[in-house]
Amino acid sequence: MTTYPELQLYIAGAWRSGKDTIPVLNPADESVIGALPIASRADLDDALEAAGRGFKIWSQTAPAKRAEVILRAVALMKARSEEIAHSITLEHGKPIAQARLEVQRGCEFFEWDAGEAVRAYGRVIPSAPDIRYIVIHQPVGTVAAFSPWNFPMSQPARKIAGALASGCSIILKAAEETPAGALHIARAFHEAGLPAGVLNLVFGVPSDISSYLIPKEQVRLVAFTGSTAVGKHLTEIASRSVTPVLMELGGHAPVIVCDDVDPEVAAALSVSRKARNAGQVCTSPTRFFVHKDIYRPFLNAFAERARAIRIGDGFDSATDMGPVANHRRVEAIESLVEDARARGARILAGGERPAGKGYFYPLTVAAELPDGARALEIEPFGPLALINPVDSIDEAIEQANALPFGLAAYGFTHSARNAHLLAERIEAGNVSINTLEASVAETPFGGVKESGYGREGGAEGLHHYMTVKNISHRMVL
Structure with a gap:
């Protein structure tokens, strides 16, 4: 099984082609294996509008129901693990055994965050008899996410899992060199019954998409995995509108x-x-x-x-x-x-x-x-x-x-x-x-110094995708 999937954009719960395409190569022999559609400004505008509608629905969906949809998608991905692994090896080149492990790891991220969706607890703060202070966590809104090429399936999985488990909508710009992993994830969620607009998948020139999406008012979080240099640049763009960031950057x-x-x-x-x-x-x-x-x-x-x-x-x-x-x-x-x-x-x-x-x-x-x-x-x-x-x-x-x-x-x-x-x-x-x-999956992952900000995975993994709200309630006037 060495066929490569047809590459499409996924916006507002529907698949679409792009006017322009760029080739996807097999790094083992440099042959062309696919044509990647490039999202236009109109496509990005449609994704933003769809994500706004999707957020209104998904943020009001019970956490247990969110987990149910995520786990249905995981079941589909597991059933197609060999197909997904073959796509990964074709576009990335890693040995097929490692590609299979990557699919398994990506599914584990989804499973863990699905469980955390129902454990995003708040707290009640002791106070005077006639007043109650309550802390709750709410989804931050629409996430603009950017995943790298080194793990075509498990890297997008981290971003999508955190966003969906928290009740956010997401626009994911996956890597141009290795787009099929994210495509397979989107297919699974489409068939699992995820409401239209909650997950949107786009491709294109990274700087064009990031510079257009990040300043938009609808975007309430930027989640990025990649180089320190690019992470600093995206953080600078986000800072102009005081948009929070989740950055997993370089190591050594x-x-x-x-x-x-x-x-x-x-x-x-x-x-x-x-x-x-x-x-x-x-x-x-x-x-x-x-x-x-x-x-x-x-x-x-x-x-x-x-x-x-x-x-x-x-x-x-x-x-x-x-x-x-x-x-x-x-x-x-x-x-x-x-x-x-x-x-x-x-x-x-x-x-x-x-x-x-x-x-x-x-x-x-x-x-x-x-x-x-x-x-x-x-x-x-x-x-x-x-x-x-x-x-x-x-x-x-x-x-x-x-x-x-x-x-x-x-x-x-x-x-x-x-x-x-x-x-x-x-x-x-x-x-x-x-x-x-x-x-x-069950441990928090992220860096210090110039290796990033925030954590993915573990009990801490959903924190960045949520806001903290303090509610003061006086019982009598």
């Missing part, structure tokens, strides 16, 4: 490997996670700070396993890692590797783009990078691991915190003291010890 995740762990075990886990999604994950482990006493065995084990990672078409069962998503990522990684090499870093695996079609780049290991190497400062967002020795855990934490990013961080240790130091002192929204899993 550090990994601290202490001297009390098995270096080969830590290296094996690290290579496996680094290769996931070809390193195109905002939480991908990238900057490794390894205690000098186990540095050599860790480095050798890591490099050996990295060289064994097989790159290829995602539908080939022998493939460990697919292509990167587009030519821009290849060029970015090549530039960072060449800079590291020129500054004296050792390249122990990969480091050269293979010949032939497709946006392939091998898992690359750069060791002993000097200060000033661009790769240590710029998030590679690709299959590049940077490994340096450190003298102590204090030095490692200092290096981990040296950048303006703070999304995810990892540590390997068997020491309770070390684990406490890592958890307390690393500046990141998500710190994982002896695991490279940064988040699951």
